[in-house]
Amino acid sequence: MATAVPAERDAVARAFPEPGEEVRLPGAVLFRTTAGVGPSGTTAGADPRRTAAVIDLLAAGVGPARAAAATGAALTAAALTGTPYDLVVSAGIGGGFAPGAPLGSLVVADAITVADLGAETADGFLPVTELGFGTVTHRPPESLVRAVAEATGARTGTVLTVSTVTGTAARAAALRTRHPRALAEGMEGFGVAEAADAQGVPVLEVRAISNPVGPRDRAAWRIGDALAALTAAFGKFAPALESWRSV
């Protein structure tokens, strides 16, 4: 589970009651905890058929490059010790596009799209794929997106990754014109997804909305509410994960 900053990692950690331990790796420091998963998708502790899923929480850094580097380090370490990850989740607060993603709501990405990787031309922006290389979108497993959205009440749509936070109505409108399904923007999802894709691991992105995408207005931020929404969402995560794995 890769967040940008420790406050987001700790919000996710509060959803998992087991005491965790710190694991130091070259290029990444993990907080390792567990969540009970079982055949029935319950979270009760008495079922002997249940196994504990290991969950590594990583404050991977702000921005797509740092997030990709730290996530890649964690993925490589896990693979080299013979315990590769089944899933990578990019999680954090984010900006919400009105009216689809109001403050405090939760968005699960069905497409993780980088919005500003490409070339500016006289005729407008060209994504890197139209220049003949790379990728601009990663798609999380549909059934997982569905299961997590149903369990958490999240909305589903495109989550954009940007290197520059949108700060004007004009930029927000331009992004929505180019990405009509966009519900949210953050700064790490695509980087985390690139690292996961490079090692063949599925990826998911979850954003709790802390501010509207648009004109800069720090007074409008609701970071506490968004962090609380993250904790609540990850409290419902283990059963959703189990229902996905059993499909």
Ligand SMILES: O=C(O)c1cccc(C(=O)CC[C@H]2O[C@@H](n3cnc4c(=O)[nH]cnc43)[C@H](O)[C@@H]2O)c1
């Ligand atoms: O100074 C500003 O105007 C401003 C507005 C929104 C966010 C920031 C940040 O520095 C936070 C970046 C951090 O949080 C995620 N995040 C939260 N809201 C947004 C957003 O509207 N657009 C992009 N990223 C956002 C992001 O993933 C970073 O980890 C500053």
